[in-house]
Amino acid sequence: MKAAEKTQEYKNSHIYRLRHSLAHIMAQAVLQIRPDAKLGFGPPVDNGFYYDFDFGDSPISDSDFKDIEKRMKKIVKQKQVFEASQKSLDETLQLLEETNQEYKIEYAKELVETGKAEGGQLGFYVNGPFIDMCEGPHLEDTGKVPKACFKLDKIAGSYWRGDEKRPMLTRIYALAFENVDELKDYIQRRELAKKREHRKLGAELDLFVIDDEVGVGLPMWLPNGTIIRDELEKWAHEVEFKAGYKRVSTPCITRSNLYHRSGHLPYYTEGMFPPMVIDDHDEYYLRPMNCPHHHKLYMSRPRSYRDLPIRLAEYGDVYRYEKHGSLAGILRVRAMSMNDAHIYCEQDQVKEEFTKVMQMYRFYYDHLRLGNFRVRLSLHDKDSEKFVDSEEEWVESENIVREVLRENNIDFDEEVGEAAFYGPKVDIQLSNVMGREETVSTCQLDFVMPERFDLEYTDRNGESQRPFILHRAPLSTHERMIAFLIELYGGAFPTWMSPVQVLIIPVNETVHEYAKQIESRLFDNMLRVETDLSGDTFNKKIRRGVTRKIPNIWIIGNNEMEEQAITWRRYCVKDQVKLNIDKACANLIRWRDERIMDNFDDIVIDE
Template sequence: EGPHVNSTGELPLDAFKLDRISGSYWRGDERNPMLSRIYGFAFETKAELDDFLHKRQLAMERDHRKLGEELDLFIQDPEVGVGLPLWMPNGTVIREELEKWAKEEEFKAGYLRVATPAITRAELYYRSGHLPYYAESMYPPMVLDDNEQYYLRPMNCPHHHKIYSARIRSYRDLPLRLAEYGNVFRYEKHGSLAGLLRVRAMCMNDAHIYCTPDQVESEFVAVMEMYRKYYDHLRLGNFRVRLSLHDPNSDKFVANEELWNKSEDMVRQVLKNLNISYDEEKGEAAFYGPKVDIQVKNLLGREETVSTCQLDFVMPERFDLTYIDKDGTPKRPYIVHRAPLSTHERIISFLIEFYGGAFPTWMAPVQVMIVPVNPALLDFAMSLKNDLRNQLFRIEVDDSSETFNKKIRDAVVKKIPNIWVVGEREKANNTVTWRRYAVKDQITIPIPQAIEVLKKLREKRIMDNFSDVPLPLD
């Protein structure tokens, strides 16, 4: 990538390190001689090299593909197809907890839930403009019903627009916020697929807000506040906001310079009013309007787009979307496209790596592992487990024949957030000794109090996977 030097003699000796070697045929032809390829790292200072090597090691240890396999979160199977992840029970718990949280927040914010099919006639995408321009990123059509073409949907937007247009809308109905966790399918190139980060089948935290021009700013503000609430709560603090604008010299964007400038100024003003720092990048907008991209850095510092929020002035025209205004005349709404929690696949890939696979209690596949110190206490442990499962907690008992210390190590390796140890003393006093994944110290507390603490961890979605977060004992 550079910068380049004329000779390796120009490299500081303490800021240079060989990494590995591999073989490669000359010009990629196996009939040619095998050459040795040497990989190495070079930085201007030793401190930069050491920092990079530390981050690289951490990234390798926390790679979501590695942890996904070790923690039994998801798999990919060649018979199913590349880029088509299968969610295991543990991974499905994380998906469902995120989805439950999003649905609660959206309900409080006035969203209405809808459900739409994952397949549609080609005409819908010709109307939206995704065909033919987006065709390379779509699965090929299925020819059905007297040679009609049907496509797996690559996005939910056109279906939601159809729901809006199915009824006559008044200005009193707006803003109308339609939300759906929708499954979408995109034919990503084989070489670009990467674990959960880039896949061909995904489930999106999608919603579309139909509003009057006067409501655009307040709706966009509310959406950006929702983004900030999610990311602050999840501690995804290492992100950058990018305002993606159109390029007037490109034919990629709908030709309406007046509306482009007006829409971009609207979004720019919202970000300024919220005191959100941002960078502008020309040519990165959606073809139908400006967007705000949330750029998150991975452990190596490489930037990825985790989610986006878009302002659309084109689709209302293409789908002939209107509302009856106060003066009795039909007007075009604006549309805000938003997906703050991205797709399950992308957001969970980030969370796995940022948390190192150690999820908070409310999101963890197993919330508590009960470890009896000897077989005689197994009935007591099972009774406690059954009581907690009846209260919808995800509880397991280690009833294996392993030693006590091995049971503790196994629970730690599985990154279970809470270990409850029960011995003769705990049974006699109706207590548990509570060990947290992120904390060295342990406490012994009465079982009724422990259950109340678990309820608070779940209901308040406390991020107890961080060592600076105490148990809510009060």
């Protein structure tokens, strides 16, 4: 489905009409207490609606929300009918000038001048005493608004038309759902999301820093965050080694010629940082992806069918010029490290290789418990200049990917216009606590780059052939994947990737030496361990360990020292278990080596 079709489908939905109607109801209520306010735009959004106002010298605050909501409920009870009408530009201007609606006047003129107003007619909706220039649609009347389905949410500033040189308006946001239960559920999930927000936890747990002097969208990883990165990358190295991948390493910068050849210039120019001019004439770019470098490695020597498939893997650093407004913590950044690989294979190997990649995705996602995702087959749009013009090859490659998904019983949705410029792709769309979707992982079938880079291999008959290329990044980028893991786990990482795997807490000074002996033993086994020898109370030490979300706390007292044991306390697990030190160490090593996702399970200790 194309984006325009999805938008139209949403506009035809009941929830859109409900939210749009409530925007008018709220504007009417606001004008009752601020009759001189000037109106901006008031559209539905994903979880409700908003309306922009210019209040002049009579600002409004959230202390007015109770009054506004009371007035909105009264308007709902009045069952005001939403009536549509059309007016000419002259009629529109006369009406808007009477109420001094200068922003609407500007927009009305623009719609007519640009031909967006069909037949020069502008749409209006009236409900009760309120009239607004609007294309609709709306409910039949205000009485169709379900009881207690909306709530005014917050106030924010918003420049008119999004232009910082224009007046700053006051935007009132509101939540709105089909019924009160959905509204309550959303509010509860949002409270949970606030507690788990990756920027908040990233700061509290000392994972990463984004500093204005370094640059927006350029995260720096603190020791704790670097441990999580390293553990994910180590895991990927092992999984890819067993799957036949060969690791490579390539530079983060390259001459512009390479990107002209690949087509990133001009297809991807907006997503790239500006060029650096060297020696007054040679242009170099920071790479937005690793693909062209890997293609050059493939070209470094002649290839035979006996070599294929060739799987080149790299956790490569890439740089993309994301617009400032789209940056979000480490979820959307300008510098990232990608779990990238490119598979060069024969045509009759494509399905098998694609299947293996999808199986790898399933393995990673199942193990990390990233269950709330959907699979999207992203297709080209033949009417768009965004994609390479080769309709026959597009259809063929899309059919191959579609068949792989079906043969592997993978449920998927198709979306037109979301493909890469060089081929179709499978996107893993992961949802956070609030249900917001992001593309986390991809697998792309590329039929363009083999031709652009003149990639060849010698087949069984001694003839030159073009390989197919699969681009895949199952663990996404460190930045995006860790952002999702922080929010999924609430910052409480499983033992194998936790920055501190064990916190040893001695209950008195007489057991300090025993605690140090245990610390040394764990350290020698390459386990990340700390011992709290501070003079704080026992309870304060425990609270500090819980606040840091350390998965395992080992308590040492006189009894434990005499028995050469520890008392094991797990994060968010009520029960404690006493174990001799040998069994405790063996369990901890097993959890680490087998990458057990212990943060969701009760402690299991072998007797």
